[in-house]
Amino acid sequence: MGPGELLDVLLAGGRRADRATHVRDLPARPGARADWPAWADADVVRGYRALGVERPWEHQADAADAAWSGRHTVLATSTGSGKSLAFWLPALSAVRRGAAGALLDPGRIESVQRRPTVLYLSPTKALAADQLAALERLLAAAGTRDVRVATCDGDTSRDERRWVREHADVVLTNPDFLHFALLPAHASWSRVLSSLAFVVVDECHAFRGVFGAHVALVLRRLRRLAAAYGASPVVVMASATTSDPAASAARLLGVDADDVHAVTTDASPAGRKTLVLWQPPELPGGDGPWASLLPDEDPWATVVVAPPPPDVPEGPGGADGAGSADGPADPGDPDGLAARGSGVDGPAPQPAPPTEGSGPVGTGERLVAVPQDRPRRTATAEVADLLADLVSAGARVLAFTRSRRGAESVAATTRDHLRAVDPTLPALVSSYRGGYLPEERRALEEAIRAGHLRALATTNALELGVDISGLDAVLIAGWPGTRVSLWQQAGRAGRAGAEGLVVLVAREDPLDTFLVHHPEAALDAPVEATVFDPGNPYVLAPHLCAAAAERPLRSEELDLFGPRALAVLGQLTERGILRRRSSGWYWTHAEPASRLTDLRGAGGQPVRVVESATGRLLGTVDAASADATVHPGAVYVHLGVTYVVDELHLEDGVALATRRDVDHGTWARWVTSTSVVEVEREVAWGPVTWSFGQVDVTTQVVGYQRRRIPDLQVLSTHDLDLPARTLRTAAVWWTAPPEVLERAGVTLEVAPGALHAAEHASIGLLPLLATCDRWDLGGLSTLVHPDTGHATVFVHDGHPGGAGFAERGFDLGPVWLRATRDAIAACPCATGCPACVQSPKCGNGNDPLDKAGALRLLSTVLAHAAAAPST
Secondary structure (H helix, E strand, O other), X not given: XXXXXXXXXXXXXXXXXXXXXEEEEEOOEOOOEOOOOOOOOHHHHHHHHHOOOOOOEHHHHHHHHHHHOOOEEEEEOOOOOOHHHHHHHHHHHHHHHXXXXXXXXXXXXXXXXXXXXEEEEOOOHHHHHHHHHHHHHHHHHHXXXXXOEEEOOOOOOHHHHHHHHHHOOEXXXXXXXXXXXXXXXXXXXXXXXXXXXEEEEOOHHHOOHHHHHXXXXXXXXXXXXXXXXXXXXXEEEEEOOOEOHHHHHHXXXXXXXXXXXXXXXXXXXXXXXXXXXXXXXXXXXXXOOOOOOOOOOOOXXXXXXXXXXXXXXXXXXXXXXXXXXXXXXXXXXXXXXXXXXXOOOOOOOOOOOOOOOEOOEEOOOOOEOOOOOOOEOOHHXXXXXXXXXXXXXXXXXXXXXXXXXXXXXXXXXHHHHHHOOOOOOHHHEEEEOOOOOHHHHHHHHHHHHHOOOOXXXXXXXXXXXXXXXXXXXXXXXXXXXXXXXXXXXXOOOOOOOOXXXXXXXXXXXXXXXXXXXXXXXXXXXXXXXXXOOOOOHHHHHHHHHHHHHHOOEOHHHHHHHOXXXXXXXXXXXXXXOOEEEOOEEEOOOOOOXXXXXXXXXXXXXXXXXXXXXXXXXXXXXXHHHHHHHOOOOOEEEEOOEEEEEEEEEOOOOEEEEEEOOOOEEEEEEEEEEEEEEEEEEEEEEOOEEEEEEEEXXXXXXXXXXXXXXXXXXXXXXXXXXXXXXXXXXXXXEEEEOHHHHHHOOOOOOOHHHHHHHHHHHHHHHHHHOOOOOHHHEEEEEXXXXXXXXXXXXXXXXXXXXXXOHXXXXXXXXXXXXXXXXXXXXXXXXXOOOOOOXXXXXXXXXXXXXXXXXXXXXXXXXXXXXXXXXXX
């Protein structure tokens, strides 16, 4: 079926026609070929031709030529445009030449007789494994046996690592392995480093935020050590279409943008796509303010039937695979509470799960308070229905969800729907997410490729370049956080030039509602820039220590690490962490400096979930999520099977669980406080103070509830004794003294709800201005904060040291607050709803909230901002 026929299936003969708020046809695009470069190795070219690539696309040839000529290169084109050819053609040709000196400049490599080596870096192990399989197919088709390729990561055995160090020409790995293993043991890798001709950085747009800053510094450490061994590798980067990829690539490498050749014109063909924006229907009204679930509603959706105590903050979620190299570091996938029905789609991969709300016990839940205004069906429930229809029609589909819990839920609900249609169909649907074992993920990837599975409900772990062709449709449950991610996920439909259908299903939050009714904001606006700051002192300091441990750090090398390096080194020296000598800075401690930081901000090694009776490893959970997801008594779901956690040993990184069929889910509860550490920037808008600086967010999981599925009746409440976690991060905040509240007509009774509503909506709208989504952020609103003395709204980054999002909000204060006010005003509800001022992750049940008060308060604050002198 084509996209039109598949859309007809979803519209169900017109019964769902009102749910499609916008339909857009994206026309097909013809391709433009180029000739094979004269320098390309004949056997490699023969291999590509044997695989069906008669000639490269123009963008592939352009990027490959630039890399071969010695220029750092970034190729930023669409999903399925064949970016890998652009880096493998020059890299394999160099290896086949057998000597780096024959590549470009004989002076670049210490010995022209030394066989060139290549390092390939990807944000996920899954992508590296996929590239290894593709390389092996290419080399087999080429009939060459003299190119030795291998993956090497944390799962690689000691003996295999030794073989890779001594023999591999192409090493496929990830930044985590470079940081923890290769760079600290560089002497053992001297053969690879001294012959390094190319470094490939795949899916480099995934390196953003704090993770991107870490990766940028790892790459600088790599370039520094390669130079010490006499090599000067060319770096080739592949990226999704982003804003100013040359600048982002240059920032990753620590070079000027003029030193990077950017290829952004996509010459590959594309089939016609139909893209649909979809809003789920309103639920039938219930008795009183708390509506019940429909029979076909997502059985794990969390609808509050009894609001928790008020005055609680709510928190951001983490990225799929965060804390390991198994999932992208895109914080746009909150994945976490893997417990069945377990609240928030995951606390952030950070030392504490900061929260967003008015506030002391936070529930850490995806608490959707249902007001008297009629709510809409959840995106996960709607996507499960649509997925079942498409599978029944014979389509091959990916359904992207925003959480691990969501992936398990969509797959389970879809199978339930299909069981009533045909008992053979449920076996054609599975879930896919980070936390599965590598062999489980590889088997699922092969099953969807081969057609043994028709559909996968997945986190954004499959957003990146794992090659899955022949998909008819993509469903996206909720705005994925960025336009980059939207187009990456959409690009999975109709891959390899075929036609495809893409359906973006809105969640009940201000941003999703805004976008499905303003398609130009989602589909016509330029894609975002990749935001990260390698100069973040919380990120820079441990990498300077690691660099000094690898090789004493000299003054003439500091430019590589940016203008803040000298000041940070001074602080490290004063604290006795580094020692300064005339020849440079030295690391003098016994423990490895690489252990000072975790690139993905997961707060330590992942916690292994082990079956108690057998000792079998079930999966992993990032360390920071463990308190809320695998605490004693938690229900943990893995490939649709439920387990109950018996014990959690944080010091050993192990949770022991027993398989049980249960009728309940578990919800963690925590307490959180926010305190101002330092005010770095401040602007006075009359009586309103607009501030940016550092805050401490301290969080402790203190208990959990057992709730029956599906009616969510509370069965019992249990206390937990787990350690407190403190996150120091960047925040933007504003105060509203009594005269501001009075001018806005906001009484003391109304003020908590008005502040809370303004905070929720502003967090929901900040992703329009910064490369983040609301799960990158936390917040707090309070009538009187002890550090400001006034009513205050905080919005903070969900990462140690900050990720640039709060600072972006500070810089665009009036623009941000105006967009927030306008979004609230545009919502047709009477008193506030999930589409405007309610949050999908509020820890205190979205109570209190006052929509009208928030509108008046924001308008008053904006009036003061407009009247203030420009600064």
